[in-house]
Amino acid sequence: MRELGKHNILSPKYTWERKKIGAGPPPVLTEAGWLLIYHGVDDDSVYRVGAALLDEKNPYRVIARFPSPILEPVRDYEQFGDVNMVVFPEGVVQDGDQLQIYYGCADKVIGLAVCSLKDILTELWKYKI
Numbered sequence: 001m002r003e004l005g006k007h008n009i010l011s012p013k014y015t016w017e018r019k020k021i022g023a024g025p026p027p028v029l030t031e032a033g034w035l036l037i038y039h040g041v042d043d044d045s046v047y048r049v050g051a052a053l054l055d056e057k058n059p060y061r062v063i064a065r066f067p068s069p070i071l072e073p074v075r076d077y078e079q080f081g082d083v084n085m086v087v088f089p090e091g092v093v094q095d096g097d098q099l100q101i102y103y104g105c106a107d108k109v110i111g112l113a114v115c116s117l118k119d120i121l122t123e124l125w126k127y128k129i
Helices: 116-127
Strands: 020-022 028-030 033-041 045-052 062-065 087-095 098-105 109-116
Touching: 028 087, 033 087, 033 116, 045 087, 045 116, 062 116, 098 116, 109 116
Parallel strands: none
Antiparallel strands: 020 033, 028 033, 033 045, 045 062, 087 098, 098 109
């Protein structure tokens, strides 16, 4: 247990994830490395979704990380439910260039966000570490 800290990949860094961060679905192997979709919680307990790119051969090494969330609660079903102001990534499916992110909304319903894998990787490279 004393060595658990040696295995940390990400720690809270930005205000939108200051209170805590945690894993979402398993990372997706892409041509650029492992795409990690995770959640962050701010000081007001608002849950948002972030993304980071990890080295393919050494996934402890973060290559790039968005400073802002890629998904946050804006719709009524994401803002109001059993736990308000929550979007929480649960699953991810890659279908060609399409990335489908399944996420919990206010602990009440399940949502689906879809984006281009190429686009998210292109944007991530702008935040190379």
